[in-house]
Each structure stands twice: as structure tokens, then as C-alpha cells.
Amino acid sequence: KGRIYHICDTCGLIQLDKKMHILKNEEKQRYMLHDNSADNEGYLKYLHKIIKVSLKPFLEHGDYILDFGCGPEKTWSKILEGLGYHVSTFDPYFDNNIKWLKKIFNAITAIEVFEHLASPANELESLSSSIRRGGYLILRTMLHKENWEIFNKWWYKEDPTHISFYSKTTINYICKRWNFRLIQITDNCEIVLKKL
Numbered sequence: 001k002g003r004i005y006h007i008c009d010t011c012g013l014i015q016l017d018k019k020m021h022i023l024k025n026e027e028k029q030r031y032m033l034h035d036n037s038a039d040n041e042g043y044l045k046y047l048h049k050i051i052k053v054s055l056k057p058f059l060e061h062g063d064y065i066l067d068f069g070c071g072p073e074k075t076w077s078k079i080l081e082g083l084g085y086h087v088s089t090f091d092p093y094f095d096n097n098i099k100w101l102k103k104i105f106n107a108i109t110a111i112e113v114f115e116h117l118a119s120p121a122n123e124l125e126s127l128s129s130s131i132r133r134g135g136y137l138i139l140r141t142m143l144h145k146e147n148w149e150i151f152n153k154w155w156y157k158e159d160p161t162h163i164s165f166y167s168k169t170t171i172n173y174i175c176k177r178w179n180f181r182l183i184q185i186t187d188n189c190e191i192v193l194k195k196l
Contacts, residue, residue: 003016003017003020004016004017004019004020005017005151008170010173011169011170011173011174012146012166012167012168012169012170012173013120013164013165013166013167013170014144014151014164014165014167015163015164015165016157016162016163016164018118021118021163022160022161026160027093027116027161028093030159030160030161031071031072031093031161032072034071036071036072036073036075037073037075038073038075038078043075044075044079047075047076047079047111048079050111050138050140050190051079051080051083053186053190054138054140054184054186054190054191054192055080055107055109055138058107058136058138058183058192058194059085059106059107059136060106061083061084061085062084062085062086063085063086063106063107064085064086064087064088064103064104064105064106064107065080065085065086065087065088065105065106065107065108065109066087066088066089066090066100066103066105066107066108066109066130067080067087067088067089067090067109067111068090068100068108068109068110068113068127069090069091069110069111069112069113069116070089070090070091070094070095071091071094072091072093072094074089074094074095076109076111077089080109088100088103088105100130101126101130103130104130104131104132104135105130105131105132105135106131106132106135106136107131107135107136107137107138108127108130108131108135108136108137108138109138109139109140110127110137110138110139110140110141111138111139111140112140112141113139113140113141114139114141114164114166115141115142115156115159115161115162115163115164115165116161116162116163116164117163117164118163118164120164124174124177124178125178128178128179128180128195131195132195133195133196134194134195135194135195136183136192136193136194136195137180137192137193137195138190138191138192138193139190139191139192139193140189140190140191141166141189141191142156142165142188142189143165143166143167143168143170143171143185143188143189143191144156144165144166144167145167146167146168146169151165168185171185171191171193174193175193179195179196180193180194180195180196181193181194181196
């Protein structure tokens with residue numbers, strides 16, 4: 001479709017050419033179209049599945065969590081607070097408060113965030129240094145299959161705000177570079193990493 005992608009031979013990250021990224025105001029407008037509210041039963045069911053599989057088995061009541069990429073509604077944060085966690089929030093468009101950089105967390109969650117990052121290595125540098133040893137980085141992003149033919153037909157890349165695509169090779173590289181251990185990957189999209 002005339003788009004140009006680059007793939008890293010080292011880590012397997014695929015990224016849309018920077019000249020083809022949409023403008024920031026267009027990106028924000030697209031995010032505003034998402035129905036990530038507490039009134040959306042399907043969205044709530046989706047979030048509770050992530051909690052059951054990728055969060056509750058690893059965190060304890062009262063742990064400190066950063067919701068990285070909280071969005072305008074902060075639905076995820078509100079659910080976690082209701083479960084007894086202490087939650088801080090950050091979003092470059094909707095809650096651009098960088099106080100979190102001075103804190104250390106038991107876990108950082110990034111639910112449907114990493115596919116939007118133009119500079120994932122920069123973000124990982126900040127995130128990894130804000131997780132205590134033994135803490136967790138919990139991601140939700142679809143992983144590509146490391147196959148160009150499959151990638152060319154992949155629906156996930158059609159969202160114009162999706163610019164960075166990870167694979168299992170990428171996740172293993174993240175673990176090696178930022179000192180994490182891969183705990184689990186569920187449904188090729190829910191990823192739990194433990195800080196060593």
C-alpha cells in the first residue's frame with residue numbers, strides 16, 4: 001500500500017518509516033475515537049482478562065503500579081485502584097505528568113501502548129529504571145510472526161497510529177538489554193517481564 005517499513009536485523013523490531021508517521025494532532029484525534037470507557041462491557045471484560053492472566057498472579061495487594069499510556073478515561077487505572085493497588089498515571093496526550101520518573105514501581109503496565117511508540121528504546125530506558133528489582137513490566141501489544149508475507153496481510157498494521165511491531169525475538173532482546181526475564185506470553189500479545 002505504498003508504506004515503507006524497516007526491520008532491525010538485531011532485535012526483529014519492524015517500524016514504519018518516520019516520514020509516514022501521522023501528525024501528533026491526528027494521532028490524538030484517532031485516540032479520542034476509541035471507546036475505552038467504564039461503560040463499554042467488552043472493554044471491561046478485555047481488561048479483566050489481562051488482570052486475571054498477566055497481573056494478579058504476580059502482584060500483591062497494595063503494590064505500586066504505573067499505568068503508562070493511561071488514555072483520557074483512565075479506566076484501567078480506576079479498575080486497578082478498585083482492586084487495592086496504588087496507581088500513578090502517565091500519557092503524553094492526556095496526563096503528561098513526568099513525576100513518575102522520580103518513582104520506583106512494583107509494576108509498570110503498558111496496555112496497547114508499545115505499538116504507538118516512535119522511539120521504544122528511549123521509553124524502555126526510562127521504564128526499566130523505574131521498576132524495582134523483582135518488579136514487572138506488563139505489556140499488551142500484538143507480536144508479529146517474523147514473516148514478511150504474513151506481515152503484509154496483517155490487520156494490526158493497518159491502524160495508522162500503529163508504527164512499531166515486536167516479535168518474540170524483540171522481546172528476548174528487550175530482556176537481554178534491559179535486564180528482564182521473560183515470564184510469559186499469552187495469546188501472542190500479553191507479555192510479562194520480570195526485572196532482574
